[in-house]
Amino acid sequence: MAFRDTKSKIIIKTPEQIQGIRESSVLAAQTLKEVAPFVQPGVSTEFLNKICAQFMQDHKAVPATLGYHGYPKETCISVNDVVCHGIPGPYELREGDIVNIDVTTILNGYYGDTSSMFMVGEVSDHAQKLVAVTKECLAIGIRECFIGNPLNNIGYQINKYATSFGYSTVYEFCGHGVGLKFHEEPEVSHIADKNTGPILAPGMIFTIEPMINAGKARCKVDKKDNWTARTIDGRLSAQFEHTICVTKDKPFVLTDINGEFEIPESVF
Numbered sequence: 001m002a003f004r005d006t007k008s009k010i011i012i013k014t015p016e017q018i019q020g021i022r023e024s025s026v027l028a029a030q031t032l033k034e035v036a037p038f039v040q041p042g043v044s045t046e047f048l049n050k051i052c053a054q055f056m057q058d059h060k061a062v063p064a065t066l067g068y069h070g071y072p073k074e075t076c077i078s079v080n081d082v083v084c085h086g087i088p089g090p091y092e093l094r095e096g097d098i099v100n101i102d103v104t105t106i107l108n109g110y111y112g113d114t115s116s117m118f119m120v121g122e123v124s125d126h127a128q129k130l131v132a133v134t135k136e137c138l139a140i141g142i143r144e145c146f147i148g149n150p151l152n153n154i155g156y157q158i159n160k161y162a163t164s165f166g167y168s169t170v171y172e173f174c175g176h177g178v179g180l181k182f183h184e185e186p187e188v189s190h191i192a193d194k195n196t197g198p199i200l201a202p203g204m205i206f207t208i209e210p211m212i213n214a215g216k217a218r219c220k221v222d223k224k225d226n227w228t229a230r231t232i233d234g235r236l237s238a239q240f241e242h243t244i245c246v247t248k249d250k251p252f253v254l255t256d257i258n259g260e261f262e263i264p265e266s267v268f
């Protein structure tokens with residue numbers, strides 16, 4: 001649709017909704033903190049999923065992924081060349097693996113979505129570098145979350161940074177509006193044209209979740225499970241994700257519980 005007004009479809013959340021989404025986002029982040037010490041050689045991804053599922057249940061949250069379009073597990077766990085939507089299973093982690101764990105909680109009806117990379121034992125320098133650059137890509141995207149900025153400047157800056165290291169940015173999966181549903185408007189592309197897209201306004205909440213590949217950008221989805229997305233060339237992929245609320249001041253990183261980003265005084 002050439003003349004679709006995407007702007008009008010982005011929900012501006014109320015202060016009450018933002019509070020609810022913040023609480024869910026904190027719980028999602030706490031789930032990642034809970035599972036972190038278990039990411040060790042010999043541990044199966046299914047076991048890591050169980051730790052996350054139990055933590056969510058203990059805190060009265062529902063895992064948003066379970067049953068979502070038929071997805072079978074409470075988290076996504078993506079190892080090495082898996083870009084995203086890895087299904088936890090019997091695979092046992094090995095020294096040198098890089099692992100993304102992606103948690104989406106529903107708490108009191110509100111959604112929080114975050115993911116982080118974990119390194120298993122000693123990891124090669126090139127894998128460490130990919131993970132560090134991908135983490136910085138997310139921070140760069142977050143810095144673009146201010147009033148009046150066109151949304152696509154997020155993806156423009158992320159891709160510019162990633163490609164400066166010879167990496168490529170995945171374009172087949174995007175960030176998304178989140179909060180009242182799992183996936184809302186807008187779609188947040190991590191590779192985009194400068195100064196395009198809807199204009200950011202206070203109360204907008206969406207994820208930024210760059211997937212950065214060491215080699216080619218293209219992905220292929222596993223034919224057997226219809227979920228696991230791998231890099232086309234078998235090379236490594238990394239991803240970090242936060243849920244962010246645009247405010248009149250600095251961005252409010254709702255899934256940050258480590259004080260990596262400053263908390264703004266108010267949203268509106």
Ligand code: MF3
Pocket residue numbers: 064065066068069071075076085102103104113207209227241
């Ligand atoms: N949590 C993922 C995201 O960041 C989505 C997973 S959808 C699933 O958007 F169905 F694979 F679980």
Ligand code: CO
Pocket residue numbers: 113175176207209241
């Ligand atoms: Co997401």
Ligand code: CO
Pocket residue numbers: 102103104113114115209241
């Ligand atoms: Co996610």
